[in-house]
Amino acid sequence: MNLAVPLSSQLINLFASVILLLAFAMLAQRRVLALINLFALQGLTLALSTLVVAVTTGQTHLYWSAGLTLVLKALLLPWILHRLVRRLEVKGDVESLIKVPTTMLVGIALVIIAFNVALPISQLSNTISRGTLGIALATVMLAFLMMITRSKAIPQVVGFLAMENGLFLAATSATYGMPMVVELGIALDVLVGAIILGVFFFQIREQFDSLDIRHLEKLKER
Amino acid sequence: MNVFGFLGQMFAIALALLLAPLLTGWVNQCRAWLQNRSAPPLLQPYYMLHKLFLKDVVLAHGASPLFRFAPFVVFGCMVLACAIIPTLSTDLPLAPAADTIALVGVFGLARIFIALAAMDVGTSFGTLGGRREMLIGFLAEPALLMVIFTTAMISQSTSVATIVETLAHRDFIIYPSLAFAGIAFTFVSFAENARVPVDNPATHLELTMIHEAMILEYSGRHLALIEWAASLKLYAYSCLGLALFFPWGIAEGDSFLGLLLAIPVLAIKLAIGGALLAGIETINAKVRIFRAPEFLGTAFLFAVLGLLVRLLLEGRV
Numbered sequence: 001m002n003l004a005v006p007l008s009s010q011l012i013n014l015f016a017s018v019i020l021l022l023a024f025a026m027l028a029q030r031r032v033l034a035l036i037n038l039f040a041l042q043g044l045t046l047a048l049s050t051l052v053v054a055v056t057t058g059q060t061h062l063y064w065s066a067g068l069t070l071v072l073k074a075l076l077l078p079w080i081l082h083r084l085v086r087r088l089e090v091k092g093d094v095e096s097l098i099k100v101p102t103t104m105l106v107g108i109a110l111v112i113i114a115f116n117v118a119l120p121i122s123q124l125s126n127t128i129s130r131g132t133l134g135i136a137l138a139t140v141m142l143a144f145l146m147m148i149t150r151s152k153a154i155p156q157v158v159g160f161l162a163m164e165n166g167l168f169l170a171a172t173s174a175t176y177g178m179p180m181v182v183e184l185g186i187a188l189d190v191l192v193g194a195i196i197l198g199v200f201f202f203q204i205r206e207q208f209d210s211l212d213i214r215h216l217e218k219l220k221e222r
Numbered sequence: 223m224n225v226f227g228f229l230g231q232m233f234a235i236a237l238a239l240l241l242a243p244l245l246t247g248w249v250n251q252c253r254a255w256l257q258n259r260s261a262p263p264l265l266q267p268y269y270m271l272h273k274l275f276l277k278d279v280v281l282a283h284g285a286s287p288l289f290r291f292a293p294f295v296v297f298g299c300m301v302l303a304c305a306i307i308p309t310l311s312t313d314l315p316l317a318p319a320a321d322t323i324a325l326v327g328v329f330g331l332a333r334i335f336i337a338l339a340a341m342d343v344g345t346s347f348g349t350l351g352g353r354r355e356m357l358i359g360f361l362a363e364p365a366l367l368m369v370i371f372t373t374a375m376i377s378q379s380t381s382v383a384t385i386v387e388t389l390a391h392r393d394f395i396i397y398p399s400l401a402f403a404g405i406a407f408t409f410v411s412f413a414e415n416a417r418v419p420v421d422n423p424a425t426h427l428e429l430t431m432i433h434e435a436m437i438l439e440y441s442g443r444h445l446a447l448i449e450w451a452a453s454l455k456l457y458a459y460s461c462l463g464l465a466l467f468f469p470w471g472i473a474e475g476d477s478f479l480g481l482l483l484a485i486p487v488l489a490i491k492l493a494i495g496g497a498l499l500a501g502i503e504t505i506n507a508k509v510r511i512f513r514a515p516e517f518l519g520t521a522f523l524f525a526v527l528g529l530l531v532r533l534l535l536e537g538r539v
Contacts, residue, residue, distance in 0.1 A: 007396075010395060010396040011396065013396070013398050013535045014396050014398045014401070016398070016535075017398030017399070017401060017402065017531050017535070018398075018401070020527070020531070021401070021402065021405075021524075021527075024523070024524075024527065028520065100516065101515075101516050101519050101520075104519065104520065104523050105523070107523075108523055108526055108527070111527065111530055112530065115530060115533070115534045119534070131534065131535045132535070134534050135531075135534070135535075
């Protein structure tokens with residue numbers, strides 16, 4: 001039995017599991033606003049988990065990235081998305097290309113694959129949070145799945161942002177985070193990306209009277 | 223096995239028989255308060271049982287002996303389930319009789335008998351209810367088994383008493399897998415106890431009813447036994463959930479003081495659990511019957527996730 005596991009490691013594992021749980025909840029969620037709230041919750045959990053790693057290891061730059069995660073992913077981006085939804089007057093359910101239970105089954109298969117792939121990699125690492133690498137990979141793949149199965153633009157963007165959450169978790173768990181410059185760059189990228197995609201939404205709707213991405217598949221003029 | 227353990231076991235069964243209708247009454251009362259209705263008295267289920275036991279039994283013409291036999295089997299199964307699940311102490315002489323997998327089987331046996339009895343008389347409502355019950359059951363059972371496997375992997379035993387001992391009386395460890403298992407167990411217990419997202423316990427009049435449709439033909443002491451068994455099932459599921467996920471307070475071994483202390487702890491935990499159950503029932507709408515497989519499928523997936531997380535995060539240290 002694992003009686004010698006320190007409390008901080010247990011806490012990190014718990015937060016990582018909550019992130020995975022939220023990724024699945026996002027996959028199953030049919031409503032846009034609830035989806036954004038779940039994304040905000042995932043960002044909050046990510047910030048908490050990073051904070052625990054920072055406190056345990058004493059790495060100062062991790063405090064910064066925890067704060068950055070909190071401000072950006074738990075507050076600013078959800079706020080921007082909420083504003084977009086209000087401005088675009090998106091209502092009702094999110095359409096999914098595959099039925100939700102099928103998506104969940106595919107999700108379970110992805111989690112199994114991710115755990116198996118991550119197992120040999122995480123054994124090379126010697127950080128206290130190495131066990132969560134599989135979960136981080138699973139979160140990335142589940143976000144990918146969400147981008148693939150949703151046809152509307154906003155859930156796809158939420159999926160893109162959730163994927164970044166997974167990558168961030170992977171970086172924290174495998175190597176105690178990336179260098180500060182890289183992290184700042186990625187944060188800025190994500191923020192600017194979300195804003196540009198917001199502008200895109202308006203253009204897409206202007207052109208097609210709908211936010212359905214499938215319209216973009218036809219390249220010819222109507 | 224000693225005399226004290228035996229007495230403790232008897233006391234736990236008697237407590238289950240007495241407390242189960244009270245728990246049902248408490249949940250009904252909380253539901254009424256939350257829905258701005260005037261609440262029935264807390265002891266209403268006891269009055270119901272008393273009234274039904276005094277009434278004569280009316281049997282349908284086509285009823286076979288199975289129909290008369292089934293309420294006793296169902297009641298017996300539920301009493302056995304309450305005896306195996308540690309409510310006050312983990313020192314249960316009856317615990318070796320059945321482990322958690324057999325416990326799921328005991329619930330399954332009760333389900334089969336009540337569904338057969340519902341189909342026995344041959345009314346369309348009974349048949350409909352029985353079929354729906356089997357649909358729910360065959361989806362809920364694997365999820366429940368997966369939850370149990372997760373806890374069994376942590377304690378390396380399928381005996382409920384050993385699982386509770388491991389979780390409650392060793393060093394405190396956070397098990398992320400138990401979070402998944404807990405959510406899955408909540409889903410399953412809502413479906414199994416005919417609660418709101420899957421079935422509405424408060425109606426005889428809906429075409430969507432499941433549990434009530436099966437027992438429409440019962441009257442008198444048979445109905446009393448079935449109602450009592452339904453209360454016992456809710457009690458058993460609540461106690462199993464408390465034992466697996468909030469086991470603190472259950473006495474270890476044969477200490478009399480621990481047993482005395484365990485009674486108020488159990489009462490408080492059940493009161494909080496019942497209020498939460500009523501709250502969740504109030505904020506949720508009943509789903510269509512064809513959405514129930516999705517609901518239970520989600521429960522199964524969460525249970526499998528719990529198992530996977532257990533293997534990845536906690537398995538090798």
